[in-house]
Amino acid sequence: MTLQQRLSSLGFQLTAGFLGLVLLFAGAGLYAVGAFQRQLAYDALVEIAGRLELAAEQIHAQAMNYEQNAPRDYPTYYRDVRLYYHDLTTHVATFDQVVDAFMKGDFSHEVPTPLPWMMPRLGSGVTLAIRDLEQTWEGWRGALFEAIGEDTEEPRLEWAAEHVIAEHAVLGDATATLTQALRDWTASEYRKVVQGALALAVVVALVAVALLIVLHYRVLAPLRRTIAGFQRVADGDFGHRTPVEGSTEIRDLTGSFNRLSVRLDLLHQLIRRLQQGSDLDELLGFLSREFRDLLGFDWIGVVFIDDARANAHVETGWLDGSPQPSDRRLYRLQGTLLESALADAAPLHVADAITRVRENPAYEFLGHLVALGMRDAIFLPLTAQTQTPVPAVVVFATRRPEGFDTARRRLLGNIAQLLTQAFGRTARFAEQGR
Known part of the structure; x- marks a missing residue:
């Protein structure tokens, strides 16, 4: 089978279509999983930005509370160091971690994803908002720790609270801008x-x-036309032909049906010709013209056996669709393949005619066929069972070595009885006329 036939075969087309659908559904599934995972990541990023807003508000609320309730003695101050300063540094650490994650685009600690390609890719508006927040936070954080001072044991919490209150709007606007950008x-x-x-x-x-559509036009429609062709042949239209189209399997089916239709039509014509009555030359001419390609022969003839069963002669013969001149030469019968075919009363296939003639010079008639260029032959005997007055043999011969392959021999064997009956009747008429 060629590459084009394989590509147009029904099995390949159905397999390719099925695999295409499987790949599409697999791609759709992966796309849905990735989209779902990214949507979860988007929601998580919005939540993280919301935590920054909340942390900024908590820093501001704690600073206002500290300013309103400033400590008046050392015990209260050290209590605020343990509470307010600890909360303030915790919020600052949260800002540092989130802002750094946004700047690096690494959210694996905040938004775990199974595959790297499922990680979200931030838009340009979000990127600008992140840069603005990073710059704002860097300045805001530096000013905060400058206000707190370097002494972590006794930080300047009042100055820190004043800075938080004074610069709250700047940090709040930056976090709100990031949150809105993420939402959009x-x-x-x-x-x-x-x-x-x-x-x-x-x-x-x-x-x-x-x-x-492909299944309909490449399979179903040609198959329906082939089925309709079967019905027409079943109704008696033996000459009907169905267009060869569709997939490779349908084309093979249609081609086989057309070959069957041709053979049925030829057999129907043969039967009709026999019913009408034909002389021997007319019957051979019909077979030579109509059955030559089907049976694959180049020469066809009828060999009569004399009353003494000693010799044989060619009553009539056709070569390449044309009648041959009358040949009354006598050929030896005893010890030849003609005698064997008559004795067995069954078709005899004679392969490699040249070698057979070289091995046995008594095969005079076979030598005559070899002289005509024939290399392969089939002898179809006509005996008393076919109601012929004298025995006869119908001979099919071809120039092609092993030209009668298994399929043609099987076909000839299937129609042998019909041919022998036809030739027997015609040969009887010919012998009576002679």
């Missing part, structure tokens, strides 16, 4: 996910429809 970006990405899912669904539907 998340909404945009969600719309893209919905559009991608709809586009993927449309592609899957189109591929499925395309496969159905």
Whole structure:
């Protein structure tokens, strides 16, 4: 089978279509999983930004509370160092961690994902908001620790509270801008996910429809026409031919049906010709013209046996569709393949005629065929069972070595009885006329 036949075969097309659908569904599944994972990551980033806003508000609230309730003695001051200063540094550490994650684009600690390609890729608006927050936080944090001082045992908490209250709006605006940018970006990405899912669904539907169309025009429609052809032949239209189209298997089926139809039509014509009555030359001419390609012969003739069963002669013969001149030469019968075929009353296949003639010079008639260029032959005996007055043999010969292959020998064997009956009747008429 050639590459084109394999590509057009039904098995290949169905396999390719099935694999295509599987790949599409697998891609759709991976896309859905990735979109779901990224949406979770988007929501987590918005939540992280919201935590920054909350932390900024808590820092501001604690600073206002500290300013309103400033300590008046050392025990109260050291209590605030343990509480307020600890909370303040905790919030600062949270800001440091989140801002650093945003700047590096590494959210693995905050948003665990199974695969790297599922990590979110931030938009340009979010990137600008992150840079603005990073610059704001860097300045705000530096001023805070400058106000606190280098002495971590006795930090200047009142100065720190004043800085927090004075610069709260700057830090709050930066965190709010980042949160809003993340929300807008998340909404945009969600719309893209919905559009991608709809586009993927449309592609899957189109591929499925395309496969159905291909299945209809390449398989179902040709198969229906072939079935209709079967019905026409079953109704008696033996000459009907169905167009060869569709997939390789359907084309093979249609080709086999057409060959069957041709053979049925030829056999129908042969039977009709026999019913109408034909002389021997007319019957051989019909077979030579109509059955030559089907049976694969180049020469066809009828050999009569004399009353003494000693000799044989060619009553009539046709070569390449044309009648041969009358030949009344006598050929030896005893000890030849003609005698064997008559004795067995069964078709005899004579392969490698040249070697047979070289091995046995008594095969005079076979030598005559070899002289005509024949290399392979089949002897079909006509005996008393076919109601011939004298025995006769119908001979099919071809120039091609091993030209009568298994399929042609099987076909000839299947129609042998019909041919022998036909030739027996015609040969009887010919002998009576002679």
